[in-house]
Amino acid sequence: MARFNVSGLLVLFVALVLPSGALALWPIPRNLTTGTSALKLDTNFTISVNVSDSPSDLVDAVNQTKQYLENDRLGRLVVGRGANDTAALSGAKTISGLTLSLEENTTVNSIAYEARLKLEDRVEGYRLTIPNDGSDATLVANTTLGLYRGLTTFSQIWYWYGGETYTLEAPFEIADLPAYPYRGLGLDTSRHYFPVDSILRTLDAMSWVKINTFHWHVTDSQSWPLYVVEYPDLAQYGAYSAQQVYSEQDIQNILSYAGAHGIDVLLEIDTPGHSGSIGSAYPDYIACMYETPWSSYAGEPPAGQLRMTVPEVVNFTTSLLSSVAKTMPSSYFSTGGDEINSACYLDDPITSTYLNTTNTTLNGVLDTFTNSTHSALVGLGKTPVVWEEMVLEWNLTSLSNETIVMTWISSQDAAAIADKGFRIVQAPSNYFYLDEGQGSWVGGDPFGGSGTFITWQYAYTYDPLANLTESQQALVLGGQQILWAEQSAAQNLEPTVWPRAAASAEIFWSATQPGGIPLNGTEALPRLQDLRYRMVQRGLNAIPLQPEWCSLRPHACDQYS
Amino acid sequence: MARFNVSGLLVLFVALVLPSGALALWPIPRNLTTGTSALKLDTNFTISVNVSDSPSDLVDAVNQTKQYLENDRLGRLVVGRGANDTAALSGAKTISGLTLSLEENTTVNSIAYEARLKLEDRVEGYRLTIPNDGSDATLVANTTLGLYRGLTTFSQIWYWYGGETYTLEAPFEIADLPAYPYRGLGLDTSRHYFPVDSILRTLDAMSWVKINTFHWHVTDSQSWPLYVVEYPDLAQYGAYSAQQVYSEQDIQNILSYAGAHGIDVLLEIDTPGHSGSIGSAYPDYIACMYETPWSSYAGEPPAGQLRMTVPEVVNFTTSLLSSVAKTMPSSYFSTGGDEINSACYLDDPITSTYLNTTNTTLNGVLDTFTNSTHSALVGLGKTPVVWEEMVLEWNLTSLSNETIVMTWISSQDAAAIADKGFRIVQAPSNYFYLDEGQGSWVGGDPFGGSGTFITWQYAYTYDPLANLTESQQALVLGGQQILWAEQSAAQNLEPTVWPRAAASAEIFWSATQPGGIPLNGTEALPRLQDLRYRMVQRGLNAIPLQPEWCSLRPHACDQYS
Numbered sequence A, B: 001m002a003r004f005n006v007s008g009l010l011v012l013f014v015a016l017v018l019p020s021g022a023l024a025l026w027p028i029p030r031n032l033t034t035g036t037s038a039l040k041l042d043t044n045f046t047i048s049v050n051v052s053d054s055p056s057d058l059v060d061a062v063n064q065t066k067q068y069l070e071n072d073r074l075g076r077l078v079v080g081r082g083a084n085d086t087a088a089l090s091g092a093k094t095i096s097g098l099t100l101s102l103e104e105n106t107t108v109n110s111i112a113y114e115a116r117l118k119l120e121d122r123v124e125g126y127r128l129t130i131p132n133d134g135s136d137a138t139l140v141a142n143t144t145l146g147l148y149r150g151l152t153t154f155s156q157i158w159y160w161y162g163g164e165t166y167t168l169e170a171p172f173e174i175a176d177l178p179a180y181p182y183r184g185l186g187l188d189t190s191r192h193y194f195p196v197d198s199i200l201r202t203l204d205a206m207s208w209v210k211i212n213t214f215h216w217h218v219t220d221s222q223s224w225p226l227y228v229v230e231y232p233d234l235a236q237y238g239a240y241s242a243q244q245v246y247s248e249q250d251i252q253n254i255l256s257y258a259g260a261h262g263i264d265v266l267l268e269i270d271t272p273g274h275s276g277s278i279g280s281a282y283p284d285y286i287a288c289m290y291e292t293p294w295s296s297y298a299g300e301p302p303a304g305q306l307r308m309t310v311p312e313v314v315n316f317t318t319s320l321l322s323s324v325a326k327t328m329p330s331s332y333f334s335t336g337g338d339e340i341n342s343a344c345y346l347d348d349p350i351t352s353t354y355l356n357t358t359n360t361t362l363n364g365v366l367d368t369f370t371n372s373t374h375s376a377l378v379g380l381g382k383t384p385v386v387w388e389e390m391v392l393e394w395n396l397t398s399l400s401n402e403t404i405v406m407t408w409i410s411s412q413d414a415a416a417i418a419d420k421g422f423r424i425v426q427a428p429s430n431y432f433y434l435d436e437g438q439g440s441w442v443g444g445d446p447f448g449g450s451g452t453f454i455t456w457q458y459a460y461t462y463d464p465l466a467n468l469t470e471s472q473q474a475l476v477l478g479g480q481q482i483l484w485a486e487q488s489a490a491q492n493l494e495p496t497v498w499p500r501a502a503a504s505a506e507i508f509w510s511a512t513q514p515g516g517i518p519l520n521g522t523e524a525l526p527r528l529q530d531l532r533y534r535m536v537q538r539g540l541n542a543i544p545l546q547p548e549w550c551s552l553r554p555h556a557c558d559q560y561s
Helices: A056-071 A083-090 A111-115 A144-155 A196-208 A232-238 A248-260 A276-280 A311-325 A342-346 A349-358 A362-379 A414-419 A493-497 A502-509 A521-537 B056-071 B083-090 B111-115 B144-155 B196-208 B232-238 B248-260 B276-280 B311-325 B342-346 B349-358 B362-379 B414-419 B493-497 B502-509 B521-537
Strands: A031-050 A093-102 A126-130 A137-141 A159-161 A164-176 A182-188 A213-217 A264-268 A332-336 A383-387 A404-406 A423-426 A476-483 B031-033 B037-050 B093-102 B126-130 B137-141 B159-161 B164-170 B172-176 B182-188 B213-217 B264-268 B332-336 B383-387 B404-406 B423-426 B476-483
Touching (some): A056 A144, A137 A144, A182 A502, A342 A349, A349 A362, A414 A423, A493 B493, B056 B248, B083 B164, B093 B144, B137 B144, B182 B196, B182 B502, B196 B213, B196 B493, B213 B476, B311 B332, B502 B521
Parallel strands (some): A031 A093, A213 A264, A383 A404, B332 B383, B404 B423
Antiparallel strands (some): A126 A164, A159 A164, B126 B137, B159 B164
């Protein structure tokens, strides 16, 4: 994070809420100066890339940006949607170009390459200048990834009315870089299969809010949709159907699309729990497979966990994870480790016999199992990622301090993880689970609940550093919202996720408003409205946040206003 | 409801849950006999209409049914999706035709005509026979509307695998008719505008579950999207934009599409509350228009109610409702009447001066106002429909006992309405509000809630006759679920409504399982799964009800199973 220096930029003033509307930037740049001049975008607006040997994904990003500039056609969220801006535009200058360049002496890599570096080596900052005198805008960064983030910001500047694409807030001076290196979105493709198109569309939307990690919980006990060359039986018997498999080509498409959109793919193969679907191909490897009552052996149906006492199973799992991990360009790989059910093992004759005859504990066999899988991943150059139970519930000597730990059970749990010295990704269910509030789906349970729907504004109140000491805070790499898919599929993916997942995107990119003012939902709402309407203009089914009457009148529907 | 007689049908046995899967019928027919024979649908399957001068909407319905039979391609919800049915199908007979006919001596009317009759005159019953010997199926009814319902049932019989369209449950003997004449779905198009295409798609889905009334809450304080020939200023100034108006042609398209799909359109123009948008064109007619703090004058922003003490406003409203009602083919029209805010009137100088100088009460002026609007509607042959406050909160001599009263505040309120002798449509918010659980949308309210998401299985436990005496029960015409659109728009309409709104569709069509067994969510779930998957096959974004692992294994994910 040291390769970009913003200290040279003089922040003149901070414009947060303009009388005529809202600033449509999301996440809000860290350093931002705006003015009050109208400025029109030329119909022949050009984006010049002043980068030698420009990588093809940067060229694609420039072309995509031009398409957004032409097609977004977002009317300002005021009554009349811009009809009253005609006077302001009559004398406005026209800007005809944006020039992209890299700082001197930088090595030119593709966006995808930069997006997949270790977190501490990722450089996403940029400087964007949009004058109000009609001269060209400039975008400068240290990396193509930084240029990509700047293009994303540039595309959010503009409104449209009556054939004109314009802003009323020129000039702009933006010096931006993320507060946290990890900004993710999680998706579970095991409870339901999501077609590749749905995933690509999700990656698009992630890129619009500068989310840089797709945490892909690809398998679970319900289904195994992942094709693995060395283990084709897993998908053949474990997928819902032959049509619900991510083929090698599908996976490559997702990886390269993600990379070109500045997104790293953190794949998770959850072990040793949440693995019942492996039993479809390898029934001997799974304890308590489909056992009933499921509630005795798993948090949800069906039950099934890897028999980690059996050496063949340990070898198989290690080899399987290696087979998958070696095809993944990311520096990270998650082995899961959540919700290991002890009863499943203790009631399993094979496991319990081993434990009894060898006088071993579950903790001991989990340590051996994890040592085997993690050693293999480290050997492939991957940093393992695990769920919080692996450090809070189990006492494993096999976990290197390099391991990244993902919280989920509660927003209270980070301190205990930090106490053990691990780096943290914050995904607390009580703020960031997008499936909460969909109600119970267990059959015969008409009165069962499933948490409360977490609104964007509630998620937005989350403080990733709460209750942490300064040294503990340094261990927080970022965080993410996540969609578990018990009741989500392609049909409701977009409205369930968007624009809610923009909440964490801003928490972890911006951390504060410019000038260090704490994030505040009342300030943020009009900007998020703009983002939501722009998402809809881009064809994404993002939910409305208020009645449109309120959307067109910022703050008119605030509480007791 | 007397024109159809099912007593001649001998119900031999009732098959509710087959070992090999579920029965895909929703709502479940009142009288149903199934067998265990496999039966294939001929690739040249024909539907013959043995009706003289067959109306064009019946011909369209037949063609639509043929398209569903060809395109649904719904795999059975079992592991393998039908791959294991090949053996059963090898010796199966093939059925090549369905013949539709009306009972003798019936007048042939269009489906639309039949769908718009008074509730007591609507005849929706039918008899459907599907032999298992390869001979043609027959569908008989007293009306084209009944034939339409039977076609809907017929299209739900069939599964698909590997090029074969088939059932495993022939023969079928079905004698069906609805338990309640009113089975609705409500949609609010004021908080958000829904494009005509979204409404037509909703009408499609309603027809699939035999919902027969589209309760269109078309206007409210937020916007006035309804074009009215005599009052064009209302939409010109009160709509969100010129593109967010239902034109005369749009309205005709919706009305005729609804009619052809067996659906009556109950239009609601809510008065005298929920009418602030009228003030955009007629500011003098509205009390407390956009007054702040809005929470003092309205349940939600913006405030605004018709100044019902002003004779010009009473005349305007009466003329406006008449202008709209006369273009509506329905026998019913709703004048709303919910949530009248007294403070709005008492703080309004014009209203309070009138009340003080004439020594009149709000109740008195509301009575005069209602008498004027309802008399005009009755003069047009319309039966007025009102919300429950009009009889429970106000004491109006102007309400004829013909008036239909819609509950919403609580499922406990029907008895008090019945005590006053009014007929009832049940739309209790605590069971039937589809927007509950979306969270607070008021700005600056991060911790605000908005009820709990009401799952289909909870809505399905609703008993429309609970706490009513036998004579009170006779006043219940039916009921509906409803979507208020503060946080819903085209982007999330389908996943928010479907398949949840099928819950009330079955409550009010079937009332019980065949044989009088009470409806039961555990029995219903596999059938509703079938319906949801069929909806998806037909292109509707209906939400999944369980992880697909469960969907393919009926009852495996029941509680503690």
